[in-house]
Amino acid sequence: MYQIGICDDDKILCAELEETLYRVAEKLSVKVEVEVWYSGESLLCDLKKGTSLDIIFLDIELTQQNGVAVGSFIRNEMEDLETHIVYISGRESYAMQLFCIQPLDFLIKPISEEKLKEVLERSLKQRQNENLYFEYRKGNSVCRIPTKDIICLMSEDKKIRVVTQTGESTFYGKLKKIAETLPPDFVLIHQSYLIHQRYVREYAYDAVTMMDGTVFPISKPYRKIIRSKIRQSQREGTKVES
Amino acid sequence: MNRNVLVIVIVNLLRVLLLKTMVEQILPARKAEERRRQAGIALYYLLTLVLYGIFGMTAFYEAGSGLGLFLFTFLYPGSLIKRFWASLVVFCMDLASGMTVSCGLAQIGEDAVWDSGMVWAVQTLLLLLCTVIMKVRWKAGAEEGSGEEDVVLEKRQVSILFFLPAVSGVVLCVLQNGTTGGTERLLISAAMLFLNLCTFSLYQTMTVENQNIRENEIYRQQTYAYQNQLEVIMESQNRIRALKHDLKNHILALRALLRKQDWEEADRYLNAMQDFMGNPQEYVSTGNDQVDSLLNDKLRKAKNLLNTVEVNVTIPEKLILHSFDLNVVLGNLLDNAMEAAGRTQKKELKLDMKLEKGVLFLTVRNSCQGIADGNVRRLETTKKDGADHGLGLGNVRRIVEKYHGDMEVRSENGYLETDIMMYRKEL
Numbered sequence: 001m002y003q004i005g006i007c008d009d010d011k012i013l014c015a016e017l018e019e020t021l022y023r024v025a026e027k028l029s030v031k032v033e034v035e036v037w038y039s040g041e042s043l044l045c046d047l048k049k050g051t052s053l054d055i056i057f058l059d060i061e062l063t064q065q066n067g068v069a070v071g072s073f074i075r076n077e078m079e080d081l082e083t084h085i086v087y088i089s090g091r092e093s094y095a096m097q098l099f100c101i102q103p104l105d106f107l108i109k110p111i112s113e114e115k116l117k118e119v120l121e122r123s124l125k126q127r128q129n130e131n132l133y134f135e136y137r138k139g140n141s142v143c144r145i146p147t148k149d150i151i152c153l154m155s156e157d158k159k160i161r162v163v164t165q166t167g168e169s170t171f172y173g174k175l176k177k178i179a180e181t182l183p184p185d186f187v188l189i190h191q192s193y194l195i196h197q198r199y200v201r202e203y204a205y206d207a208v209t210m211m212d213g214t215v216f217p218i219s220k221p222y223r224k225i226i227r228s229k230i231r232q233s234q235r236e237g238t239k240v241e242s
Numbered sequence: 243m244n245r246n247v248l249v250i251v252i253v254n255l256l257r258v259l260l261l262k263t264m265v266e267q268i269l270p271a272r273k274a275e276e277r278r279r280q281a282g283i284a285l286y287y288l289l290t291l292v293l294y295g296i297f298g299m300t301a302f303y304e305a306g307s308g309l310g311l312f313l314f315t316f317l318y319p320g321s322l323i324k325r326f327w328a329s330l331v332v333f334c335m336d337l338a339s340g341m342t343v344s345c346g347l348a349q350i351g352e353d354a355v356w357d358s359g360m361v362w363a364v365q366t367l368l369l370l371l372c373t374v375i376m377k378v379r380w381k382a383g384a385e386e387g388s389g390e391e392d393v394v395l396e397k398r399q400v401s402i403l404f405f406l407p408a409v410s411g412v413v414l415c416v417l418q419n420g421t422t423g424g425t426e427r428l429l430i431s432a433a434m435l436f437l438n439l440c441t442f443s444l445y446q447t448m449t450v451e452n453q454n455i456r457e458n459e460i461y462r463q464q465t466y467a468y469q470n471q472l473e474v475i476m477e478s479q480n481r482i483r484a485l486k487h488d489l490k491n492h493i494l495a496l497r498a499l500l501r502k503q504d505w506e507e508a509d510r511y512l513n514a515m516q517d518f519m520g521n522p523q524e525y526v527s528t529g530n531d532q533v534d535s536l537l538n539d540k541l542r543k544a545k546n547l548l549n550t551v552e553v554n555v556t557i558p559e560k561l562i563l564h565s566f567d568l569n570v571v572l573g574n575l576l577d578n579a580m581e582a583a584g585r586t587q588k589k590e591l592k593l594d595m596k597l598e599k600g601v602l603f604l605t606v607r608n609s610c611q612g613i614a615d616g617n618v619r620r621l622e623t624t625k626k627d628g629a630d631h632g633l634g635l636g637n638v639r640r641i642v643e644k645y646h647g648d649m650e651v652r653s654e655n656g657y658l659e660t661d662i663m664m665y666r667k668e669l
Contacts, residue, residue, distance in 0.1 A: 093527060095560075203599055
């Protein structure tokens with residue numbers, strides 16, 4: 001069941017969006033459950049109680065707790081990077097803070113069914129890629145962690161340090177070989193750093209800043225490949241569109 | 243005699259290196275290929291020594307060393323004519339300084355017999371002086387311009403620049419084989435040296451000027467775009483004011499329709515109001531003034547010219563970009579796309595621009611004809627005045643490279659797609 005949330009103070013729009021979403025889901029033959037909130041506070045209240053959503057359509061211009069505040073609460077306070085946030089707005093201009101929340105997309109009212117279908121498809125596709133596991137040997141036991149949780153892998157001498165959202169672990173291995181087995185959104189940016197693009201906050205040509213603020217340098221020989229990787233992942237994100 | 247040979251061998255090394263420096267004042271060098279150029283200049287050094295060893299200071303030697311210099315310039319990027327011109331200027335300066343020194347020395351001590359090594363040494367000193375002058379002038383010039391390389395000069399300018407060293411070369415050759423007396427010889431060769439130095443200086447001034455003219459053109463376009471944007475904003479304001487003015491009437495009308503429960507008519511009425519409020523001139527309103535004004539101006543032209551124009555822009559309001567460079571990129575891409583699409587049946591143009599994770603993505607897609615499918619390395623301009631059409635895709639590519647970005651031009655099924663990524667931090 002795909003959990004969808006809508007948060008907008010315009011009740012008519014919410015009803016319309018809900019209806020369209022059910023229709024689109026039927027066309028895509030996915031089971032969804034749509035829940036609606038009319039204010040940022042009520043949404044935050046439920047999220048705190050443990051409501052979890054796969055995707056939330058969030059109005060930017062909510063009255064009290066606006067979309068930026070709600071978004072940054074989800075990302076920063078709750079440390080939830082998995083919920084896809086789609087901003088909806090009547091205007092075309094966006095504040096810089098919105099881009100830090102890494103929304104899946106921006107939609108301008110009125111929202112067409114086509115566009116909604118495209119966004120939902122993209123969300124579903126990204127979610128699908130998350131059910132992969134990374135296996136490694138530590139001593140005599142084999143460890144298994146979901147690849148979606150891995151932030152980065154670092155090589156130190158002959159050991160590999162794997163950093164996930166919940167903690168760290170080390171094992172023996174070769175970074176280059178590991179890079180080949182992981183999904184394409186893992187990128188080698190340095191001979192001893194393998195990062196997960198999902199956890200990148202900002203790229204520069206010579207460094208990447210991760211969500212937690214860590215900065216990794218991109219060494220010279222890798223810069224060209226990184227450029228094409230960035231473009232590739234961007235193109236894949238929008239491919240469904242055209 | 244042996245000592246003399248040793249002096250020539252040493253001094254010639256210095257002279258050849260000076261010639262290389264001079265060439266590099268005209269032809270900008272890329273750092274990457276320095277090794278090859280060093281090898282090239284070493285070859286040239288050996289060539290001059292061998293030629294001098296065989297022929298002595300004769301026309302054969304001069305011709306050989308001139309040709310060698312021209313071949314050496316092939317290690318630098320630049321058009322054939324520019325390379326030829328550069329080697330000609332440097333060669334003439336070398337020749338003129340050599341003649342000036344030999345005549346001058348002959349004038350000073352008519353009785354003394356000067357070693358050829360001495361002549362070489364003094365000539366090299368003179369060359370050094372010229373190089374220093376060139377360098378000082380160039381620095382002053384480079385600070386004025388933004389240091390852009392490979393500026394396209396107009397044909398007329400090129401021909402003037404070309405004839406000056408060519409004529410001086412002819413004069414020098416005649417002089418060398420002629421019977422003109424000592425003092426005149428000295429004066430003429432010194433004058434030729436000065437003339438060549440001036441030519442060089444003229445070239446630098448022209449480069450800087452052309453750069454300025456080009457920048458002014460861009461600023462002029464930008465001003466024009468801003469003006470257009472101002473009009474667009476005022477038009478939007480006016481529409482909203484007009485609507486506000488009539489709001490009371492609209493409310494009354496709507497209320498009447500609602501009371502009648504005529505939903506369809508009410509819906510139509512609301513749509514009409516919305517249409518009235520929207521400004522057809524305002525295609526983009528991201529809140530980013532620079533981008534808005536440029537895009538609204540270009541898109542207005544595009545809408546007049548083309549059938550379908552689709553724009554998707556998602557960038558932050560206060561995205562700080564180096565507007566000059568962004569304008570060059572956006573302006574050129576849209577101009578090119580508009581032109582190409584205008585010549586096709588479909589007349590389609592699509593622009594996508596978005597910021598994600600600190601990376602600015604820009605995609606322009608237009609219908610086009612006559613380009614084979616696949617990745618396009620280089621697009622030939624279809625305009626006739628190639629020199630005047632300098633502000634093209636090459637400039638875009640250069641700016642993208644300046645910001646460590648990446649650019650790809652693809653062609654498929656009659657569409658040309660230009661795909662650019664640039665890092666925001668650099669912009």
